[in-house]
Amino acid sequence: MKAGDEFATRLKAYEGRRAAVARAGRDPVNMPMIRHWCEAMGDTNPAYSGPDAIAPPTMLQAWTMSGLVGHTGRTHAYDDLLGLLDEAGFTSVVATDCEQEYLRPLRPGDEITFDSVIESISEKKTTKLGTGYFVTTRMDIRVGPDLVGTHRFRILKYAPIRRAGREQPSQPDRRQKPARPRPVVNRDNAGFWEGVEQHRLLIQRCTGCGTLRHPWLPGCNACGGPDWDTVEASGEGTVYSYVVMHHPPFPAFDPPYAVGLIELAEGVRMIGNVLGVPYDKVRIGLPVRLEFQEYEEELALPVWRVQEAEGMQGADT
Structure with missing residues (x-):
């Protein structure tokens, strides 16, 4: 054997x-x-x-x-x-x-x-x-x-997987940054990511009771109805909560950076990077505006840029 x-x-x-x-x-x-x-x-x-x-x-x-x-x-x-x-x-x-x-x-x-x-x-x-x-x-x-x-x-x-002929670096090699992890796309959220590819932020709406929801789900969490359509977000929102990521370090990212829970004008909330001000200047209640940022080939992600930030020096993450 x-x-x-x-x-x-x-x-x-x-x-x-x-x-x-x-x-x-x-x-x-x-x-x-x-x-x-x-x-x-x-x-x-x-x-x-x-x-x-x-x-x-x-x-x-x-x-x-x-x-x-x-x-x-x-x-x-x-x-x-x-x-x-x-x-x-x-x-x-x-x-x-x-x-x-x-x-x-x-x-x-x-x-x-x-x-x-x-x-x-x-x-x-x-x-x-x-x-x-x-x-x-x-x-x-x-x-x-x-x-x-x-x-x-x-x-x-x-x-x-180990790359042939290459030693594993003890520290991340920032000269050749690894690719960012791709989002997990499944049958429940495929429509959301298709919208992102077109630079459109789509929100599910129950056709039974009209409730908006995010993240995308196979059924309404208000009335249980299985049928839905979508509305396109205006792109306006505010920082509802946030964290500053320091650890664990990952070669595809450059910590520290701010990740916000954004409350959209439509009432749902979603997570995304907060840009436009330094990470330590992000605060609850800051107005933000949707952008789509291209990271690599065939990867666009929704991010949120702080509005009315005149005079504040920031760096994108």
Whole structure:
């Protein structure tokens, strides 16, 4: 048997092994967590409040999280699998996607338990990041004996691509800056990025209740309607909140720089770089205007330039 075949056989032996058994949720389903979730998401659906409230379905995984204290019922199979991949040189990891299935709503007072299994390990795959294996785990969530939902989570464990004939620099080489990471485009947000390519900032609008929303979603978070059209943003906004990025350093960027949560005139909020003033002069409430900045071939991104900044010396980031 070839070494590669032997390694693949060792990996496949982990399929079906339990990663967690009969773990219990740290807290029962409860209204404070539901309220915090809805406030953070801007979700005003009336189904999530009042005496007959249910939990938002997308909170499914939230009830399984252990915080800093950890859970009992853990097995070593998943850690052993990742260790085996590390030893073979597949030392990097990136989360690729997750899928959830909802069988019935969760309600305040429900106490959940869950099991997790290593569902599948792919054949060796070559990606733009490097060569490695996709590992999928499935979590089954129950209330009493009843299955209420499943959560599948997939990662790629890979060996990063090394450029032939080049040493990895200990510090970023700013003479040849690496390409900026590309945005993740999927079936839910493709229309937004098509608009950006045309230098148009498109906002989803529910055709049922007229609610505008961003980021783009497959359904309305106000009325649940699945149908939508778009409106084009005027380009006016204000800095609602912001952070100044110092770490971690990444070769494609030049920290420090300001990233703002911008409230558009239309009422939705989105994130983008704030330009036109030094990073330490950005303040909540500053008026900004939309621009589209070309970074590399076939990459344009919406950014926000501070208005009425006469007399302030700034540098673009």
